[in-house]
Structures are given as C-alpha cells and as structure tokens.
Amino acid sequence: MSKRDYYEVLGVARTATDEELKKAYRRCAMKHHPDRNPGDKEAEAAFKECKEAYEVLSDGGKRRMYDAHGHAAFEHGMGGGNRGPAGFGDVGDIFGDIFGNIFGGGAARGPRRGADIGYVMELDLEEAVAGIEKRIEIPTLTACEHCKGSGSEDGKLETCATCHGHGQVRLQRGIFSMQQPCPHCGGRGKTIKNPCAECHGNGRIEQDKVLSVKIPAGVDNGDRIRLSGEGEAGPPGTPPGDLYVEVRVREHDIFERDGDDLHCEVPIRISQAALGDSVRVPTLDGEAEIRIPAETQTGKVFRLRDKGVKSVRSRSPGDLYCKVVVETPVNLTTQQRELLEQFEATFVGDGARRHSPKSSTFMDGVKGFWDRMTS
Structure with a gap:
C-alpha cells in the first residue's frame, strides 16, 4: 500500500508555514490520539501517520528532501540508526552515511543508552480513581555495585586498539564509505584493562529492582507513566533507559x-x-x-x-x-403468590391495555404483521 502525501495527511498546502504545520499536526494528533481512541487500530495508524508527516515537514532539511524526492528520499535503507515511532531512520543517518562519509564526514555515533522497560500494573477501580503509591519489583539489568557500573576492577581504561580511541570504524562498501560504532569497544573508544570480577566487564548484572511508583488520581486503562532513568542500566559510560508503567484497571463488581x-x-x-x-x-x-x-x-x-x-x-x-x-420476584410465599394471582386477575378485558402500554403496542404490531402475512 503506497504512502499518502505528507501534506495531504496534515491537510495543508505545500506552501504551508511552520505555524500552519504545527496547528495542523496538533489538530490531527488530538483527533487520533490513542488515549482518545482506546483499542481503535485505525486511529492508532492515523496518529502514527500524522506524526511521521510532521517529523519530516517540520524539519527544514527533511522537508527540502521530501519536496525534491517524495517518499523515496527516506526509502534507501542506508540509515543504520535507531528507527523512530514513524518507522523510518533519521534523514541524517541516511544521507550522512551515503554522502557525508564519501567526503570524510559523517556524524559520530557513541554507545547507546540502556533499554527501556515496560511494566503492566493492575489496579482496582477505586485505586485508579483515587490514585495510589505502589511498590513494584522488576527483573532488569542494573549497574554493578562492585565496579560502580564501569566494568573495570581497578577503574583503569586503555585506548581501544581497533578504533584507536575514535569509537568508530569505517567500512568500504563498493564506492561508499560507511561508518559504524566500533564492535570491539562498543563505540566508547576505550577498553577495560582489568575486567570486574563480579560483572566480567559488562558493568551490569541481572537482579530484581524494587521501586515505589506514584499513580496519579484518575488514570484509566492504557495510561502510561514514564519513570526516567529507571529502565535497564546502559553499557559502561552510558545512561540508563526509562521505565514505562502501563495501567490496567480490573473489572468492577458494580461500576x-x-x-x-x-x-x-x-x-x-x-x-x-x-x-x-x-x-x-x-x-x-x-x-x-x-x-x-x-x-x-x-x-x-x-x-x-x-x-x-x-x-x-x-x-x-x-x-x-x-x-x-x-x-x-422469586421464592414467593403462599401469601405473596395469592396476592399476585388476585392482582393478575384484575387485568381482564380491553381495560387491561391501558395498564400495559408497551405490551399493547407490541401486540398491535404482532396483529398487523400477521394480517400482512395472510393478506
């Protein structure tokens, strides 16, 4: 299925100003936001589509590339970087790798941070409405306490022999010169001389982390709370990821x-x-x-x-x-049954119709139906 034109997605002209793009994006995002359309896959897809369109058109360089080449500008598959929510690599990744590196340029890439973690928290309706603070336990990678996350037994590092401290290595692919993080040092430019005896140089160990999470009042199914820096510890010298707590509200007996x-x-x-x-x-x-x-x-x-x-x-x-x-009523006593029988006996003849207007309307409809069927 071919992609829609980004200007069409946002509903603006190709001459739209930055302010017009921003207003159009806000309007589109608000309409299709997953929080407003829980469980609606079409709305979710539309939200991602307008986000992708705005990410390109709001950036001057990306917009010029798009105006010149359309979607093909982002479909070369040469990015090599993280792919964002819109589903394509950063434009700088693609054209930096292809053109910048030919002339010796290209953006340096350091080691990446720790991974994000997702956690589902189930709440009773009362807890979700009033708000609550809960302790949770998460199996994750945490910074090694023995080496303080450095991975080194004595804190000593040495220049990487593969990249000579640059953190990057250059690969030749045909006429293109590609640059990527050094596989030996992970992009740090330094290697550990004496690895930590506890984490074996990884700087991280697997253990359960206990956290106290404050849930604000009024959360609902699907709401997510971001705890910055509470995800997995990153490789030595890099920041940790984030923890995302997703709320699930249990079914209530009454409401x-x-x-x-x-x-x-x-x-x-x-x-x-x-x-x-x-x-x-x-x-x-x-x-x-x-x-x-x-x-x-x-x-x-x-x-x-x-x-x-x-x-x-x-x-x-x-x-x-x-x-x-x-x-x-069920489990009637003899007296209750007798009273109901006496009560029912009062509904006789045409006079009973005025006591049961809905039943009368229904019976009139049934009679008309049979009359049409037999005529």
Whole structure:
C-alpha cells in the first residue's frame, strides 16, 4: 500500500508555514490520539501517520528532501540508526552515511543508552480513581555495585586498539564509505584493562529492582507513566533507559467506567417501579439517593451529576448513570403468590391495555404483521 502525501495527511498546502504545520499536526494528533481512541487500530495508524508527516515537514532539511524526492528520499535503507515511532531512520543517518562519509564526514555515533522497560500494573477501580503509591519489583539489568557500573576492577581504561580511541570504524562498501560504532569497544573508544570480577566487564548484572511508583488520581486503562532513568542500566559510560508503567484497571463488581462517567444497574422490585420509591445507590465516595417515580419502566436511566470520575486530563468529575432494572420476584410465599394471582386477575378485558402500554403496542404490531402475512 503506497504512502499518502505528507501534506495531504496534515491537510495543508505545500506552501504551508511552520505555524500552519504545527496547528495542523496538533489538530490531527488530538483527533487520533490513542488515549482518545482506546483499542481503535485505525486511529492508532492515523496518529502514527500524522506524526511521521510532521517529523519530516517540520524539519527544514527533511522537508527540502521530501519536496525534491517524495517518499523515496527516506526509502534507501542506508540509515543504520535507531528507527523512530514513524518507522523510518533519521534523514541524517541516511544521507550522512551515503554522502557525508564519501567526503570524510559523517556524524559520530557513541554507545547507546540502556533499554527501556515496560511494566503492566493492575489496579482496582477505586485505586485508579483515587490514585495510589505502589511498590513494584522488576527483573532488569542494573549497574554493578562492585565496579560502580564501569566494568573495570581497578577503574583503569586503555585506548581501544581497533578504533584507536575514535569509537568508530569505517567500512568500504563498493564506492561508499560507511561508518559504524566500533564492535570491539562498543563505540566508547576505550577498553577495560582489568575486567570486574563480579560483572566480567559488562558493568551490569541481572537482579530484581524494587521501586515505589506514584499513580496519579484518575488514570484509566492504557495510561502510561514514564519513570526516567529507571529502565535497564546502559553499557559502561552510558545512561540508563526509562521505565514505562502501563495501567490496567480490573473489572468492577458494580461500576463500568466510560471515560469520566460511571454506569451501574440498580435492581428494584415491581412494586417500587409501579408505586414509586426512594432508593439508595452506591457511589465511589459513599451513597446517594435517587427518587423512582411511580410507573417507572425497566431500563430507565437516572443521572447523578459529579458522581463519576475526575480523570488526569479533566477539570471536573463526570457523572454516574444508574439504570433501574425491574426484578421478577422469586421464592414467593403462599401469601405473596395469592396476592399476585388476585392482582393478575384484575387485568381482564380491553381495560387491561391501558395498564400495559408497551405490551399493547407490541401486540398491535404482532396483529398487523400477521394480517400482512395472510393478506
């Protein structure tokens, strides 16, 4: 499937200014953001598409390349660097490797940082709404305490014999001169003379790390919290990665969350529905009362303002929607059965129709259906 034109993705003209590009990107990203469209794969793809378009068009150099060559400018496959969320290497990687290195240029590449870690944290609805601090245990690579993450037993380093301290090696591929991190020293330019006895020169060891994570009030399914520097320790001399904690909210016995709103079902007796009554219903901060009018039908929804959830992105709480469900009585006593039989006996003749408007409408529809079928 061919890619759409980046200007078309953002809905701007090819002469759009930087400010117009920024506004268009914000509008596109806000519309398709995964937090606003949980589980929607099409929205997720559209979000990535507009992000990719903006990453190119907001950069003067990349935009000139795109205007001159279109998508082909980024499809040479010569990048060699990390690929970002948009799914392509950095333009500097591609053209620096191809053209810059021919003339002896090219950006130097040092050793990379530690890997990011993902962790799924399950919460009860009450915990997600109120916020909570939880301790978690993560198996990861941490900096070796014995050598303080240096990988060296005595702290002594020596110049790498392969790259002579540059951290880069040059490879000749046909007419192209390619540059990449030195495989011997990992791009550091230095090697360890006496490796640490604990980590054997890696500077890292595998162990469980215990952290205390603060979950803000109002988080929902799919929300992610970034803890900078709490990911895997990097190779000696490099920073650690980040930890991303993804929230999963367990199913609740009573409430179902929909954004900032909560929904629940409230069972009531047939007598309460017919005669009217006051019913106490649970909320996340206690109880509330709803007034059931006489002749209430099952499925009627009552709204309690500000009894929902105040999410991390909203200024005020949502509402609680209570749907009443008329419950058929069970385990009747002899007296209750007799009373119901007497009550049912009053629904005779045409006069019964006015007591059951929905049933009457249904029966009229059935009669009309059979009349059409037999005519």
